[in-house]
């Protein structure tokens with residue numbers, strides 16, 4: 132947990148890089164994504180414009196470390212093409228209001244809810260709360276929320292309890308990631324966990340069924 136206050140977690144120097152990273156990170160860890168991003172940068176492919184015009188084999192070769200590289204290369208090229216050709220760039224796409232933007236992203240092949248919300252929050256900088264595996268695990272252990280809760284139900288539960296604000300949303304997401312990485316792993320390390328006083332799992336030995 133960030134003891135010094137707000138965290139603004141999402142690696143990526145540009146909006147293009149954030150979007151590319153959000154797709155590459157599906158079903159893999161960030162270390163592998165970093166290698167793929169490094170290769171894309173070396174191949175001059177780290178932009179939506181370049182990806183939309185690139186040969187698919189060049190994208191595949193660059194992103195191999197991220198796994199599922201054939202599927203991800205197709206997704207990247209397709210999404211980059213739609214954004215560049217249909218919307219003439221991110222500016223027009225991101226002018227949509229949050230709900231419309233989310234629906235548009237979800238209609239693109241390979242963009243699910245977590246990827247869409249990550250793109251909206253970190254690249255478009257609009258309030259759309261990101262639910263990831265850490266968030267689900269921690270909410271289940273701390274509050275006893277059903278582990279099988281749907282993405283949108285958990286998202287509504289969290290957003291109905293915090294202010295709709297991109298700084299707050301980014302910070303909460305970052306805090307979940309930090310807590311999940313350093314304390315609330317599969318085998319949790321509860322004794323030093325900063326939220327153990329309010330945690331149902333720690334205090335009652337039960338989590339979301």
Ligand code: SF4
Pocket residue numbers: 269272273314315316319320321322324325326327330331332333
């Ligand atoms: S007290 Fe343990 S189970 Fe609860 S959030 Fe912390 S690490 Fe996870």
